[in-house]
Amino acid sequence: MTRHDRQYWMGGNRSYEQDRFFEESLDKSLWQRAEGPENWDACWYTGMPDPEFFSQVGPERTINHIPGNNALTVKSRLYRSLMDLRDRVERQEKGGKHLTDRLAFVPKVFSMPEDYHAFQQAALDNPDKRWLLKPKNAARGKGIQLVGDPADVPMESSWMVQEYLENPHTMRGRKYVLRLYVLVSSVSPFRVYLYRQGFAKLASMPYDEENANNPYSYLTNPDVNALNLDADVPVEFVDLERYRAWLREQGHDDEALFAKIEDLVALTCLAALEPMRERSRVIGADTRGCYELMGIDCLIDADFKPWILECNLSPSLEVCAGPESGGDIEEEVKGGMVADMVEMLGLNRPSGEESGGSMVEQLVRETQAEMGRSGGFRNLIPGSNPSAYLPFMALSRLSDWVVAQALSDRPLRQPRLERWVAEETFSEDQVYLYDTRLGHLSSLNETASLIWLMATEGAGPDDIASALVDSALKSMPTAPDAWAIRNDVWNTLADWVNNRFLVQSEGQSGDRDTSEPGQRPFPETSTMLSMALSCGRFRARFFTDSAPLVSRIESLLEPMAISDDAGKDSLPRLEIVRDTPGFTLILDGQVIRSRLSLAAVVPALASCLATHAARHDDIAIDAGLVAGPDSGMFLVSHSEPSLRDALTLALATKWRVDCGRGALLKASDGACVEGLGLPLQDTAREGQFVAAQAGVTGYVGRVPAVLVPSENPVPDSSGVQAVTVNETLRHLISSCCGEDGRPLDTDGFTRLAGWLESRQCYLVDMNNLEAAAAALSGRCFEKAPQKASGGR
Template sequence: MTRHYWMGGNRSYEQDRFFEASLDKAQWQRAKSAEDWQACWYTGMPGPEYFEKVGPERKINHIPGNNVLTVKSRLYRSVMDLKDRVQRQEKGVGPRTRRLDFMPHVYSMPEDYHYFQQAAWENPEKRWLLKPKNASKGKGIRLVDDPANVPMDASWLIQEYLEHPHTMHGRKYVLRLYVLVSSVTPFRVYVYHQGFAKLASLPYNDENASNPYSYLTNPDINALNLEAEVPVEFVDFDRYRAWLREQGHDDQALFARIDDAVALTCLAAQEPMRERCRAIGADPRGCYELMGIDCLIDEDLKPWVLECNLSPSLEVCAGPESGGRIEETIKGGLVADLVELVGLNRPIKGEPDQSPEQQVIQQTREELSRSGGFRNLIPGVAPSRYLPYMALPRLEDWVLAQSLSGKPLPQPAMERWVAEEMVTDEQVLLYDTRLGHFSALNETASVIWLMATEGAGPDAIASTLLESALHTQAGPPDAWPIRQQVWDTLADWAGNRFLVQASDSQFGDGQGEQAAREERPQLPVTWLSTVLQSGRAMVRLQVDSMPLREYIHPMIERFHVTEHPAPDSLPELCIVRDAPGYTMILDGEVVVSRRPLSAMSEALFTCLMREAPGPGDIAMDASVLLMPGVAGQTVMVAAGGQGLQESLSSALQATIGRGLLLGAYDRVEPLATPATGGSCFVSAILIPAPLPQNPTTRIVARRLTVGEVLQHMLPICCGVGGRPLSAGEFTALSSWVEARECWLVDCREPGAAAEVLENIVKTGGGHHDFARLEG
């Protein structure tokens, strides 16, 4: 009988060709539509409609719920959820919990924004990687230059940067492993015997660690390094392991640790995959998943799982002389072995004449016999090794583990976790202490719950239900469905954290439940309460975050009241953590909301400047240069002159301040300078020159008219409460500007401009011709 295959998604010839070549041409033809197929090879994640008719005879290369691994932020959360459960089983950090320490810390935006800011403040020497949550091929990855500037939107995450990677020939590398989940129930996981060390194209050291060609190993990134002799280099595992042995390392010990990390990573997805299959009505027997897991090896030869890739690239990335030929051979063999393992080229069998238990064992043994280059991790050579990491083994997992172990295994026992019970005459009532949910159990579920919480194992509970059925049914009951109901019910409760597997005596550190990690540790609250003065106003500033307190400290110091006692009753200016970012509230009114840390110094200054003017005053948001050796004289640089003020302050050794308050009688007070207080005289107003259309022209300085200056000044001026200037204030500002030296200055010529400015200040004004330099 001819069967049909369909290839869809974000397709390319390179992604499809190995799959198509591996199918038996005598059995398979390409389908004419996306509805008529018995095998689907889909690059990317298909929609739920693709899973409607999957089953043992209609298979697709994806498992619903795989995004708990293949979305970067969810991968970390999934492994941490598994770690929480195991730590709860051990009642502290024991050997099983420590086996899960293989992932760098991840902060998912926006919910982890403040946790990241706290971590960055507590670890100022640590570096972090900014990554898009759902991108591939290294797109968008970069080192965080300033933690205060990280984006807060939901498409980003921050990952701890591992500072001391193991290097090969001086270059950083990441191992690409090909991992196959062939079955959800029972859970079967394989890793391919071959893979690649993907090398960066530049040597790794502290000096060039910020160069993407040094710290990123993605071939798509390094292919852009045109200066590298070999921009993309893949080293297959045979050569990599031989090189490790040459360096005196134990390659078998390393790959045993890698296998364990990979198996545990996949176990974190077992229950989410089962639940998603159930939710969309997919038969998991028709689903399998090939993933590309990237591991970094540190200088202590410890493996770290970095990410798990959906539909890993099957393109040949390396050149022929830098691993490309071997890469093609490995990827072709990988897909051919996958097609054989999942049985696509096997004839369709009829209904088996076996019990469900025999079917589970027989199907697994047949799959293991045709695994080719895939090495089985779960159930593996020691099936009981991974049973404690399941919320609770399903019945299929249990009977398979017992069969492959060749000996009886002790039944798992259960303990209460987040559920409280109330037993009435009619039923058992359960209350979820974590979510606040309440449920009433039926008669069978009540028996299962009560027996499980009293220490009975699943099969003992099933025997009780089976005995009861013998007295209530006309014929002999089928034991397998009853056993399956008990195991599934207990596993579902364990997945919801109502129950947890009880630890045995050889594990745990005896510290009790209080040793287990909290669901979400509380951020420390560090209140700062201080009085700030800005012009005519005083406010009491309060903040609740140490990272925020440190970030705005330079601004606070310039407004801080130190000499005079402040009144007891002052307007309150509060800056508090929000979800995400920070919100500023002045006397109960929101000034700004959900701004990133990097925006808070500017927001604080703007708020204080708006509060600074009294009646008749004008606040000006401009830079101020305090000239050395010229007492009481300042130069004002209008908005937009950041580069100009910095270059001039360096050339003239001037102190920089910000903000002026113009009062009656042309009295001017600085708002925020290192030496706030006292009046000063503004000698000149400088406006930064826009870049000329002719790049050969250099304007050093040119006198401006009052109208030209006001065009620049009005947008940066305000009256009481931040309102626009009144007619009288506009007139006062115009008169004040008219009495100043006003110049357009080219900040590309700081030396020449400084000479002009110094002459203006020393002479107190006068006539100066503008200077022009021809390039």
């Protein structure tokens, strides 16, 4: 290819600031800008391109992404990838910890909706722990917030919850996160680099545990802190060179810290190696034309332990800080990094360099040449000790193995494999593999059968390949392609390891783990709540086995609990079961509500009980009940969603009397109301509920007055204003129902209106509660309600 013949194209969710360093780094005597995406030799794409972009990549046609990178760059996938790696390494070690312990560097993540119940259990088990709610596929700090009530966490698949790391190390009193730039230059063989420079990104306000809800205190994202108008320097970057000098001034060992960081980065990238290889295979991408530059965020805690927080696809190359707060250095670092990357990848080198020699020689020469021109990038894999990371690969491919062999200062022992979730059976000369997880039986051809048998008897991949080559030499008229046979053996074994049929053998034998990879069942719990409930004329046996739900709901149901009796087994079964997503409410096998969050369970259950409280011509009223200060019982409408039970709870607090929710207007006694004992919703504490009290629950009596709370001021300075029956009906009717939750028919409506005719109805000013409470307590009402015979 002659000078000026190569073309580059820049696309995606891009701005010139994202592109300019790449464009400036290209040798203009070799490159010219393409007119469109149809014809390019180098593609620089911000974001992730469609699969068709990878159809023609190769050694002479490059793109800055690797298929399957979402195993790292989607926040929830990062955690899952590292946990899958940890599971496999833990199985390899069989009780050993020297490798497994190196993988404990990522905060726990719960991916919605499949991990919803596991998160609720973790929140229950760790009541003092804080959690971060994050969008799975957002960037630049968008949507991140501290979790208030764990029950309010959304169940939609776009969300995840991450463990909040307490006790961060601070710089000048402010929390910081290190932005590391990581380059995967090759998938086969696997090559990973860490750039010598990067940044400490500082929050714009001092870190304060008491003020951790302030995003400018606990978030370090420049886009978030740029909005802090109260900060003198809202966005501040400190480059890693100055950061490390500052650490040394403070008496810390920066070399030891960054050795840990390098190990974390290498292991993080290894967690995505097989997903990248597999996705590339599926879409037909030649990975020789693929590379990936990522921005990895790393937090340092007060004990100087580094934690990987997230990996960012197409990290921002814009200059975010002003000149006075590190912007000039930021530009120098980012520009120098992209220039070093372009040089290392050979984009500015003439095409058609030497490619002779054996495959081993070509792979080793290519790796050594790349490492030799790496500039500010430090090679982590294969690294100075190439054997160090081989145990973390499911199984190294032949290209990884020969490069590691060539760069090592001592001979490497071939990996040995053993069965994991597969057993073999024989039929004549054929081997069948039985997957103990899935109950699936598959057959192997003659060559694969030999590979399986030799591997499970302890032969290494190269030993197996040598046996196959020797066999081919005896049966073929021409010499076989030894490299191709060797490569096939390594790939076949690696595929079996990825399927968990085999695993690298380390340590002593132990029990096999036959769990499905990636399978996350509901957290085990020994908690079971079973109680008989009575709500009006409705009785049921209630069940749930969710510990977080039991913790939240048990005390709220106690007022409605009745003692077990001889007929308990004949009661309808009311249960709340864990589902995906959330919870499902079931009555006698019929689904009443599904996809309920933990926060939504109590309102749903209360609604179910209220709508089943009536029989025949009864009227169930989902409203508050509060005893008067001296006598009487007030029925309080809660038709306004923003107010709910606020007035009921406020009056009960001021008068120091009992309150509850739910009333049954019985057909047999048209004047009396029975308290149902449903929990009240405390709007002052979002998502919290208060149990009904004994002074109201189960008591039957007359209600002389009905109260309607108002957010708008009432004209009367007393805070109380009489209203008509029709106005009261307008507020109350939506909370009333007949048998089986049906809306009131004509007779029911007439009965309710007639009942209200003989009550006093008041509008109560929620902005003037002191006066309203005093006015209501001074009114003369009927005699206090009496407890019904046989009441609870």
